Amino acid sequence: MASKELIDSLNEALARELQVCIQYMWQHVMVKGPYADEFSNAFRRIALQEMIHAELIGERVDYLGGIPATVPAEITIGGDATQMLQVDRKAEEEAIEMYRRIIEMAEAEKDYTTKRLFEQILADEEDHHNTFRTLLGE
Ligand SMILES: [Fe+2]
Ligand SMILES: [Fe+2]
Secondary structure (H helix, E strand, C coil): CCCHHHHHHHHHHHHHHHHHHHHHHHHHHHCCCCCHHHHHHHHHHHHHHHHHHHHHHHHHHHHCCCCCCCCCCCCCCCCCHHHHHHHHHHHHHHHHHHHHHHHHHHHHCCCHHHHHHHHHHHHHHHHHHHHHHHHCCC
């Protein structure tokens, strides 16, 4: 079965998913400015995807014998629209780095299902990263 280290890492990932799910949803509600409509739609769409990620990781933690995390990592809403997007781009960069490590860890433990799950989620996070970068005009 999975090591404690792997289960703890999945729970760290889950706490981050809960964080960004709330963070992006409240940015969706709070964002102001000339591009608010477009930003707001993107925040909401991505928040809902993060909730699916949380569900999938929680199911995996349970299957592996752990208890799914209930406390989100620290939520940062940001100030104006640009600050929100910058905070979110950084969150996605951190997720990408963390999920690469989890994929390597899962492979080392021959946990191919967790590896495949995180490969799928990693692709979504790269897509989110790209969306925030594009909205920042980069
Ligand atoms: Fe996610
Ligand atoms: Fe994401």
